[in-house]
Amino acid sequence: MTQKKTNKTTIIGGTKPGKGAKAHASHGIEAVDAQAVNSTESRELYASRVQIHPKLAHGLYRKIKWLLLFATLAVYYVLPWIRWDHGANAPDQAVLADFAGRRFYFFWIELWPQEVYYITGLLILGAFSLFLATALFGRVWCGYTCPQTIWTDLFIVVERWVEGDRNARIKLAKQPMRGQRLVKTVIKHVIWLLISFVTGAAFILYFHDAPTITPAFFLGKAPGSAYLFAGILTFTTYSLAGLMREQVCTYLCPWPRIQAALTDEDTLEVTYRGYRGEPRGPHKKKDSWEGRGDCIDCNLCVAVCPMGIDIRDGDQLECINCALCIDACDGVMKKIGRPVGLIAYDTEKNRQRHECGEKPKLNIIRARTIAYGSLITLIGALMVVGLSTRSMLDLNVLRDRSPTYVRLSDGAIRNGYLVKVINKGTKTRQFEISFSGLSDYSIKVIGQKITGKTVLISARADEVRNVKMYVTLPKSQISVSGSSIPISIDVSEQLADGKIGETQSNKSVFMTGMK
Amino acid sequence: MTDKPELDGHSGVFTTGHEWDGIRELNTPLPKWWLYINYISIIWAIIYCIFMPSWPGLPGMGYFKGLRHHSERANVAVALDKLQAARAANAQSLTSVSLDQVENDPDLLTFAMAAGRSAFGDNCATCHGSNGIGSIGFPALNDDVWLWGGNLDEIKQTITYGIRSGHDEAHFSQMPAFGRDELLSVSEISDLTELVLAMGGSDHDQSAATRATVNFDEQCSICHAEDGTGDRYQGAPNLIDSEWLYGGSRRAITETITNSRFGIMPTWEQRLQPWTIDSLAVYVHSLGGGE
Numbered sequence: 114m115t116q117k118k119t120n121k122t123t124i125i126g127g128t129k130p131g132k133g134a135k136a137h138a139s140h141g142i143e144a145v146d147a148q149a150v151n152s153t154e155s156r157e158l159y160a161s162r163v164q165i166h167p168k169l170a171h172g173l174y175r176k177i178k179w180l181l182l183f184a185t186l187a188v189y190y191v192l193p194w195i196r197w198d199h200g201a202n203a204p205d206q207a208v209l210a211d212f213a214g215r216r217f218y219f220f221w222i223e224l225w226p227q228e229v230y231y232i233t234g235l236l237i238l239g240a241f242s243l244f245l246a247t248a249l250f251g252r253v254w255c256g257y258t259c260p261q262t263i264w265t266d267l268f269i270v271v272e273r274w275v276e277g278d279r280n281a282r283i284k285l286a287k288q289p290m291r292g293q294r295l296v297k298t299v300i301k302h303v304i305w306l307l308i309s310f311v312t313g314a315a316f317i318l319y320f321h322d323a324p325t326i327t328p329a330f331f332l333g334k335a336p337g338s339a340y341l342f343a344g345i346l347t348f349t350t351y352s353l354a355g356l357m358r359e360q361v362c363t364y365l366c367p368w369p370r371i372q373a374a375l376t377d378e379d380t381l382e383v384t385y386r387g388y389r390g391e392p393r394g395p396h397k398k399k400d401s402w403e404g405r406g407d408c409i410d411c412n413l414c415v416a417v418c419p420m421g422i423d424i425r426d427g428d429q430l431e432c433i434n435c436a437l438c439i440d441a442c443d444g445v446m447k448k449i450g451r452p453v454g455l456i457a458y459d460t461e462k463n464r465q466r467h468e469c470g471e472k473p474k475l476n477i478i479r480a481r482t483i484a485y486g487s488l489i490t491l492i493g494a495l496m497v498v499g500l501s502t503r504s505m506l507d508l509n510v511l512r513d514r515s516p517t518y519v520r521l522s523d524g525a526i527r528n529g530y531l532v533k534v535i536n537k538g539t540k541t542r543q544f545e546i547s548f549s550g551l552s553d554y555s556i557k558v559i560g561q562k563i564t565g566k567t568v569l570i571s572a573r574a575d576e577v578r579n580v581k582m583y584v585t586l587p588k589s590q591i592s593v594s595g596s597s598i599p600i601s602i603d604v605s606e607q608l609a610d611g612k613i614g615e616t617q618s619n620k621s622v623f624m625t626g627m628k
Numbered sequence: 629m630t631d632k633p634e635l636d637g638h639s640g641v642f643t644t645g646h647e648w649d650g651i652r653e654l655n656t657p658l659p660k661w662w663l664y665i666n667y668i669s670i671i672w673a674i675i676y677c678i679f680m681p682s683w684p685g686l687p688g689m690g691y692f693k694g695l696r697h698h699s700e701r702a703n704v705a706v707a708l709d710k711l712q713a714a715r716a717a718n719a720q721s722l723t724s725v726s727l728d729q730v731e732n733d734p735d736l737l738t739f740a741m742a743a744g745r746s747a748f749g750d751n752c753a754t755c756h757g758s759n760g761i762g763s764i765g766f767p768a769l770n771d772d773v774w775l776w777g778g779n780l781d782e783i784k785q786t787i788t789y790g791i792r793s794g795h796d797e798a799h800f801s802q803m804p805a806f807g808r809d810e811l812l813s814v815s816e817i818s819d820l821t822e823l824v825l826a827m828g829g830s831d832h833d834q835s836a837a838t839r840a841t842v843n844f845d846e847q848c849s850i851c852h853a854e855d856g857t858g859d860r861y862q863g864a865p866n867l868i869d870s871e872w873l874y875g876g877s878r879r880a881i882t883e884t885i886t887n888s889r890f891g892i893m894p895t896w897e898q899r900l901q902p903w904t905i906d907s908l909a910v911y912v913h914s915l916g917g918g919e
């Protein structure tokens with residue numbers, strides 16, 4: 114069986130028997146020779162991938178996609194260059210995941226590693242927003258904003274610029290790999306690699322100070338991890354957006370599978386309105402439209418599809434809802450003087466309604482959208498409240514555990530505590546540390562002479578001030594207490610005017626060594 | 629049996645041409661990506677052999693060093709030098725000020741504590757326990773009992789020269805082995821043991837303890853003082869507190885009086901750099917008992 118071999122050179126829409134390349138569809142419209150890569154008639158179990166050559170579409174959705182492509186890429190490349198004052202001793206990059214300094218900066222927000230739950234919250238928020246968008250509009254994420262879609266789109270722009278639009282590319286692909294084809298192929302791949310490299314290099318700007326790392330990177334002075342990640346991202350961008358393209362969506366990405374569970378019959382999806390289009394067939398100018406469908410079988414919707422599929426075959430796993438087929442078909446409908454919207458965003462319910470002769474309507478408020486919406490509001494509100502009331506003072510008390518207590522020569526018991534006073538503010542601040550829960554005790558602080566029972570310390574901006582303290586309880590106190598005494602360590606900020614600022618308190622215990 | 633490869637209709641692949649008991653096998657080629665990775669690995673291995681140390685046992689030159697002259701050992705040396713250089717500034721200021729000043733300078737203190745902690749773990753914790761909790765025969769460093777003094781300079785002195793280490797400056801003292809050297813009889817030692825137990829506040833035989841007072845005054849009080857509070861100048865332990873370096877049981881005390889003890893701490897002067905010793909002194913002083 115050698116069919117497999119011949120298939121290799123088949124271009125999508127390899128000549129269908131009985132269909133000329135210039136078949137007539139309607140006045141002014143020539144049928145395109147395009148066939149869905151996943152059409153059931155031609156599908157084989159062991160078929161190789163068929164190269165897809167999407168035609169450039171024109172229309173509303175293509176415009177929206179250009180805008181989003183430009184906007185998202187601009188955000189990606191520009192964001193790390195924005196400067197922001199984070200206070201003394203801190204980097205001045207607005208968005209920065211500073212692993213060396215163990216901080217995450219996002220404009221006015223500065224997160225410490227122990228506050229990573231805000232990032233978890235952000236991820237949950239992102240997930241639920243995706244769920245909501247999917248429940249309402251189907252795979253909008255895939256069609257408009259997914260990096261895979263954006264970069265593939267960008268790579269196709271390059272391809273089109275170097276090799277021409279669909280027909281020229283198909284023609285070129287049939288030529289042997291030398292001369293013009295070789296030159297164009299090399300140019301295309303070089304530009305792709307350049308874009309990939311810029312993509313990978315921009316990624317590391319989010320983890321280093323952008324103006325410093327950029328020259329260092331080219332002088333070979335950046336840390337090894339920077340080159341590693343730039344290399345990995347270059348490789349993945351080039352292979353995913355340049356070579357693998359639609360296969361990523363169809364075979365690799367888990368999101369299409371998850372989405373199947375997120376959409377329902379009220380979800381707006383790119384839909385071919387079969388009731389309007391069928392029976393399809395070429396149309397002559399003078400012929401009436403009575404008794405036939407609006408689809409003139411021009412195959413333009415297939416030709417523009419970046420996934421290489423035919424939306425007229427119904428909802429499909431491969432369809433990323435990019436709406437380019439809507440643009441293509443609307444253009445055709447306008448030319449032949451039929452109403453647009455043969456392919457349009459519509460819901461399955463509306464198709465059923467049409468069958469029953471009911472009026473179409475949108476059902477946006479449903480159990481799942483309400484659930485997603487309220488979860489988003491709830492988590493969003495929690496995050497906002499958390500971030501705005503977030504304390505700039507944090508306290509961690511680590512009690513000595515090895516040994517848990519020390520018996521002194523006069524029978525007194527001493528416990529050690531490492532008090533970590535964390536000043537998240539942007540200025541040096543004074544704090545007072547005090548103990549409660551014990552009486553008749555004495556304290557000792559390493560590196561400080563103290564007279565009373567409180568300790569005054571100062572912590573610089575963005576500093577964790579470690580204070581090693583020893584608390585000693587005399588024998589007389591020990592004998593009247595149990596094996597441990599609950600205590601609390603309190604820290605209060607001392608403002609310049611003598612007032613108390615932020616306070617924090619930590620519970621701990623004093624081990625007496627008694628049974 | 630046929631020896632000619634046949635084309636298999638289902639898969640479009642030729643068979644190996646051989647038949648095993650009526651079974652023929654498809655000669656499916658290796659997946660291309662797999663094969664290419666194999667080729668790339670071979671090329672990589674050759675490049676690696678040229679640039680990196682590879683062939684052992686070459687006559688005349690030992691192993692082949694590779695064009696890059698790569699050596700992990702040399703890299704470690706470079707890294708260690710780098711580390712020393714990075715510490716140099718702090719180490720310098722550590723040794724140029726008094727230890728009291730170190731404790732009052734938060735930055736120097738942080739450095740000394742960090743350096744001291746790691747040096748303690750590497751060198752001292754084997755005997756004195758982690759965090760200086762001590763064990764039988766090895767003094768705890770986190771309590772307020774000091775045989776030879778517990779202020780910063782005294783601690784530094786002890787670390788530098790050791791105890792009975794043989795160094796001229798080392799602390800030295802020796803308690804007589806009253807039993808072994810037959811300075812006291814077995815019953816006298818037994819009575820003395822009761823007296824020492826009494827001093828430490830443990831259960832004891834009062835009449836035996838009373839019998840021993842003469843011997844204590846004659847033999848022991850020179851070093852341990854008449855009231856048993858010891859003498860730091862001679863490293864003589866306090867006998868009336870509740871701390872016992874070698875244990876406070878009747879048996880342990882009898883053993884101490886009979887055979888004496890001779891604990892040794894090495895001198896660290898040769899082995900550690902001055903700033904490391906300073907850091908160690910600050911660290912040990914900070915364990916809680918520093919004076």
Ligand code: SF4
Binds near residue numbers: 422
């Ligand atoms: S079928 Fe239409 S919406 Fe779906 S991927 Fe193709 S062009 Fe985009």
Ligand code: SF4
Binds near residue numbers: 390407410412413442
């Ligand atoms: S659905 Fe529209 S674009 Fe597609 S073949 Fe029919 S008329 Fe052409």
